[in-house]
Amino acid sequence: MKAKKNKRERSPQMQQVSAGLRDVLGITQWRKEHPHATWAEIEAEVDEQMNQLRAQLIQDVVQMGETEDWSQKPPEERPRCTTCGKPLWARGEQTRFLQTTGGEAVKLTRSYGTCPQCGRGFFPPG
Ligand SMILES: [Zn+2]
Numbered sequence: 562m563k564a565k566k567n568k569r570e571r572s573p574q575m576q577q578v579s580a581g582l583r584d585v586l587g588i589t590q591w592r593k594e595h596p597h598a599t600w601a602e603i604e605a606e607v608d609e610q611m612n613q614l615r616a617q618l619i620q621d622v623v624q625m626g627e628t629e630d631w632s633q634k635p636p637e638e639r640p641r642c643t644t645c646g647k648p649l650w651a652r653g654e655q656t657r658f659l660q661t662t663g664g665e666a667v668k669l670t671r672s673y674g675t676c677p678q679c680g681r682g683f684f685p686p687g
Pocket residue numbers: 642643644645646647676677678679680681
C-alpha cells in the first residue's frame with residue numbers, strides 16, 4: 562500500500578463505473594468468497610481482472626482506427642508502397658496477437674497488401 566500518493570478526487574462517474582465493474586468482473590462475488598482477503602490479495606485480484614478489461618479496451622480502441630477495408634477500393638485510393646509508390650494489392654486479412662503490459666493477448670485484424678512492382682508486403686495503417 563502506497564501512502565497518500567495521489568489524493569485526487571475521482572469523479573462520480575468513476576465511482577459508478579467502479580460499482581458496475583465489481584459485478585461485471587466478478588469481484589463482488591470474489592470478495593464475498595474471500596471476506597478475510599488482505600490488501601495485497603485484493604489488489605492482485607483487481608489487477609488480474611482489470612488486465613483483461615484493459616486488453617479488451619486496447620483492442621477496441623486500436624480497431625477503431627482500422628475499420629476501413631481498402632481492398633474493395635479503386636487503385637488510386639488504396640495505400641501505396643512506401644518504396645516505389647505503386648497501389649498495393651490486397652492479400653486478405655491477417656490476424657496478429659500482441660501482448661499487453663498486463664500479460665493479456667490483444668487480437669488485431671488488418672488487411673494485408675503486397676506491392677505488384679517490388680513484392681514488398683505491408684500492413685498499411687487504417
Ligand atoms: Zn513497391
